Amino acid sequence: MKRLRNRIIYFTMVAFSVVTVLIIIYAFRHRDADDLVYLIFNSYALLAVILAFLFVLYWQRVRRKRLISEQKRLRHLVGNLTAPAMLWDDDLTLAALNDALCRVAELDPKALPPAEQLVPRLFGMERIDDAAIRDIVLTKNHEYVFPVGEDRQRSIIWNTSAVHTDEEGVTYFLSIGVDLENIRLMESELRSYSKRLAASENRNMLTMELTDVGILLIELKSRKLFPSEKLQRMIGLSGEHWTPEDLRSRVYPMDLALFDRHVQIIRSHVADYMNKTQVLELRVSGADNRYRWYSYRFKALQLADGGGIVIGGSVIDISKEKEKDAQIEQIAYEDAVTAIPNRNKLMMMGQELYLCTRDLAVSYWVIVMDIDRFHLINDTCGYASGNELLRSFADCLKQELTEGGFGARISGDNFALILRDTGDEKLPETVIRHIQKKLAAQAVGKFENRSLTCSAGYARMPQDGSSFEQVMEHAEFALSTGKYASGSITGYTEEMHDTIIRESNLEKELRAALERNELLLYYQPKIALESGAVTGLEALVRWRKADGTMVPPEEFIPVAERTPLIMQITRFVIREACRQAKEWQKKGLPEIVMSVNMSGMDFYQDNVCNVVAGALKKNTLPPRFLEIELTESLALKDIDLTVSRMKQLRILGVQIAMDDFGTGYSSLSYLRSLPFTMLKLDRSFVMHMADDLVVQEIVSAVVRIAKAKGIRTIAEGVETPEQAQQLRLLGCDYVQGFLYGKPMSAEDTEAFIRRNRTERKVY
Ligand code: C2E
Ligand code: MG
Numbered sequence: 001m002k003r004l005r006n007r008i009i010y011f012t013m014v015a016f017s018v019v020t021v022l023i024i025i026y027a028f029r030h031r032d033a034d035d036l037v038y039l040i041f042n043s044y045a046l047l048a049v050i051l052a053f054l055f056v057l058y059w060q061r062v063r064r065k066r067l068i069s070e071q072k073r074l075r076h077l078v079g080n081l082t083a084p085a086m087l088w089d090d091d092l093t094l095a096a097l098n099d100a101l102c103r104v105a106e107l108d109p110k111a112l113p114p115a116e117q118l119v120p121r122l123f124g125m126e127r128i129d130d131a132a133i134r135d136i137v138l139t140k141n142h143e144y145v146f147p148v149g150e151d152r153q154r155s156i157i158w159n160t161s162a163v164h165t166d167e168e169g170v171t172y173f174l175s176i177g178v179d180l181e182n183i184r185l186m187e188s189e190l191r192s193y194s195k196r197l198a199a200s201e202n203r204n205m206l207t208m209e210l211t212d213v214g215i216l217l218i219e220l221k222s223r224k225l226f227p228s229e230k231l232q233r234m235i236g237l238s239g240e241h242w243t244p245e246d247l248r249s250r251v252y253p254m255d256l257a258l259f260d261r262h263v264q265i266i267r268s269h270v271a272d273y274m275n276k277t278q279v280l281e282l283r284v285s286g287a288d289n290r291y292r293w294y295s296y297r298f299k300a301l302q303l304a305d306g307g308g309i310v311i312g313g314s315v316i317d318i319s320k321e322k323e324k325d326a327q328i329e330q331i332a333y334e335d336a337v338t339a340i341p342n343r344n345k346l347m348m349m350g351q352e353l354y355l356c357t358r359d360l361a362v363s364y365w366v367i368v369m370d371i372d373r374f375h376l377i378n379d380t381c382g383y384a385s386g387n388e389l390l391r392s393f394a395d396c397l398k399q400e401l402t403e404g405g406f407g408a409r410i411s412g413d414n415f416a417l418i419l420r421d422t423g424d425e426k427l428p429e430t431v432i433r434h435i436q437k438k439l440a441a442q443a444v445g446k447f448e449n450r451s452l453t454c455s456a457g458y459a460r461m462p463q464d465g466s467s468f469e470q471v472m473e474h475a476e477f478a479l480s481t482g483k484y485a486s487g488s489i490t491g492y493t494e495e496m497h498d499t500i501i502r503e504s505n506l507e508k509e510l511r512a513a514l515e516r517n518e519l520l521l522y523y524q525p526k527i528a529l530e531s532g533a534v535t536g537l538e539a540l541v542r543w544r545k546a547d548g549t550m551v552p553p554e555e556f557i558p559v560a561e562r563t564p565l566i567m568q569i570t571r572f573v574i575r576e577a578c579r580q581a582k583e584w585q586k587k588g589l590p591e592i593v594m595s596v597n598m599s600g601m602d603f604y605q606d607n608v609c610n611v612v613a614g615a616l617k618k619n620t621l622p623p624r625f626l627e628i629e630l631t632e633s634l635a636l637k638d639i640d641l642t643v644s645r646m647k648q649l650r651i652l653g654v655q656i657a658m659d660d661f662g663t664g665y666s667s668l669s670y671l672r673s674l675p676f677t678m679l680k681l682d683r684s685f686v687m688h689m690a691d692d693l694v695v696q697e698i699v700s701a702v703v704r705i706a707k708a709k710g711i712r713t714i715a716e717g718v719e720t721p722e723q724a725q726q727l728r729l730l731g732c733d734y735v736q737g738f739l740y741g742k743p744m745s746a747e748d749t750e751a752f753i754r755r756n757r758t759e760r761k762v763y
């Protein structure tokens with residue numbers, strides 16, 4: 001690369017010199033030439049264009065090389081892992097897999113088939129099934145039965161986390177598999193070890209067997225710990241016997257909960273340890289006052305001489321092994337951007353902590369947080385600023401940590417914080433407010449002074465769930481219920497549980513419904529008040545279940561809006577609405593504007609304009625025949641991004657309506673700042689217009705102001721001729737409501753439009 005760059009610089013210098021010399025010669029020969037200035041200008045301009053072209057070429061090569069070397073690094077890391085591992089990009093295309101996985105799947109790593117055959121073969125599918133792969137790979141702690149050869153199976157648990165986002169914005173996911181076969185082998189090894197240990201049921205023999213490692217015996221009756229000399233040297237703690245407190249004072253603060261839990265079990269349920277060898281891995285301050293990892297492999301023994309129960313076992317320094325695993329740990333368990341634990345680590349530590357809470361009667365707060373409008377920073381200030389913000393957020397989390405707690409980045413702009421419950425019910429709220437304050441302060445000067453805040457949901461463990469995973473889900477659910485307002489803080493309540501169950505069932509059903517094509521569109525006509533002609537149709541989604549029952553959108557859209565399912569639904573609605581509009585145009589029906597509804601989640605997707613443009617192009621539908629209905633709550637959420645997104649849509653040529661105007665914190669100022677082309681007065685206005693003069697005044701003022709801005713108005717929910725007449729008097733342009741037509745199937749809509757050509761009612 002350097003050589004290429006030097007060549008370009010060399011070429012630049014030579015080319016400039018040559019051009020300059022040629023111009024000087026020309027100037028001497030034609031002293032009074034009129035076009036000398038033009039010649040100079042043109043020559044340098046041409047040269048500049050050639051150079052710019054060369055630099056672009058060079059820059060592209062540099063970028064490509066960087067990307068390739070980044071991918072190589074990731075592949076290398078995956079290859080070095082001893083556990084089965086796969087690397088995916090964010091389209092869930094398999095980018096690499098390692099030898100360990102090939103061994104498990106009985107594949108030859110040197111002769112791997114192409115991805116289209118490899119992936120189905122790996123997962124025992126007929127062909128690539130994206131949804132199933134997503135399920136296997138992205139579901140946390142998913143146990144997956146792996147087909148091996150013709151008739152055998154291996155069980156693997158996959159843990160997946162995002163490990164890297166490259167300059168192109170492609171995120172790579174690393175899935176690390178725990179082969180349950182290995183765990184079974186380990187178990188049998190442990191069993192044979194414990195048999196040997198059981199055979200040597202007295203202190204001397206035990207000591208002899210394990211002379212090369214530290215020994216620790218715990219006498220239950222006296223609560224005394226007897227360390228071997230070697231162990232005293234290892235830990236740097238002398239004395240023939242220690243108290244549990246002596247040892248505890250040396251334990252790493254993050255491992256204290258685990259230590260206490262084992263002490264508690266030894267005290268109250270030692271029987272649990274009688275027949276099984278246990279392994280406890282802890283960081284303890286060593287002789288050099290540095291924390292080192294020690295593994296204590298122990299079991300409880302009944303001494304033969306009637307001397308009561310002792311716990312005995314070996315202590316080995318496993319710091320080296322831990323160090324060896326550090327790189328693997330780092331990519332598997334550490335978030336690459338913020339260098340704090342990632343979701344995998346959070347789940348692992350959370351599960352351990354959950355067990356501790358049960359045994360020790362302590363509790364923890366589990367807080368999940370989401371930076372509001374994070375995409376805005378990414379979109380407008382660039383990835384580098386986005387990453388900087390994530391790192392700042394991680395720093396804020398670290399500052400709030402207390403003993404035994406920890407923070408993690410779960411995904412994107414999602415973070416979790418685990419805090420010891422001190423009995424103060426207000427603790428989560430206080431801590432979150434702290435973080436919000438610090439975040440707001442970050443915005444000043446940095447991040448273009450955009451106001452920054454975060455929303456949070458929290459739950460308590462063990463009270464709020466039967467596992468750590470469930471507590472997390474509950475905290476995440478609390479977050480999602482409060483997410484409409486930025487800066488919201490929502491605690492999980494029992495009542496939320498039923499909603500979660502109901503919604504998760506509905507979500508599953510809806511996912512299947514999408515696959516089975518059970519969604520369809522109904523259309524409701526929009527009528528011009530003056531002429532009574534159909535000028536538009538609103539496409540309204542319906543779910544027709546296999547048994548024929550129709551589910552209204554109000555029942556499933558809000559649930560879908562909490563998940564990425566809404567984007568699939570919207571994509572379907574836009575494509576189908578454009579297809580249908582074009583079909584009717586081809587059949588020679590009058591020109592009609594087709595409206596579709598869009599949710600906040602769709603609207604903020606980066607690719608929303610591509611989806612719209614794609615649907616228009618595929619159906620060759622001119623953009624002016626498509627209208628997108630957005631609610632004002634959406635504009636409220638993020639005014640800057642809303643404006644820029646709407647402008648992009650307007651540039652495409654589609655129309656935009658403000659739906660349900662008047663239901664939220666309506667503000668006429670939106671009409672000034674947002675490029676709407678239509679304003680839809682909500683049904684509530686129409687309902688109260690007849691008997692409420694104030695409502696009439698409001699409608700009249702809104703219509704007037706909209707008109708002055710060149711925005712047309714439509715009233716929704718018109719049910720009586722009186723309402724239509726009144727709206728006409730107030731200057732409203734269009735109406736939509738049961739008075740004219742309910743939402744109906746495509747077939748009925750077509751018949752309605754045909755009838756409307758000849759029979760029109762004008763009120
Ligand atoms: P919306 O966009 O405000 O749609 C108008 C709703 O008002 C429709 O209900 C329609 O049937 C109902 N409506 C129309 N005229 C009258 C009337 O004269 N009287 C009464 N009482 N009701 C009337 P629908 O189809 O149940 O849709 C409800 C909401 O569901 C929609 O409200 C919209 O917010 C959402 N929705 C529907 N389809 C979609 C979709 O494809 N995508 C998204 N994101 N949301 C959708
Ligand atoms: Mg609508």
Ligand code: MG
Pocket residue numbers: 659660680716
């Ligand atoms: Mg509406």
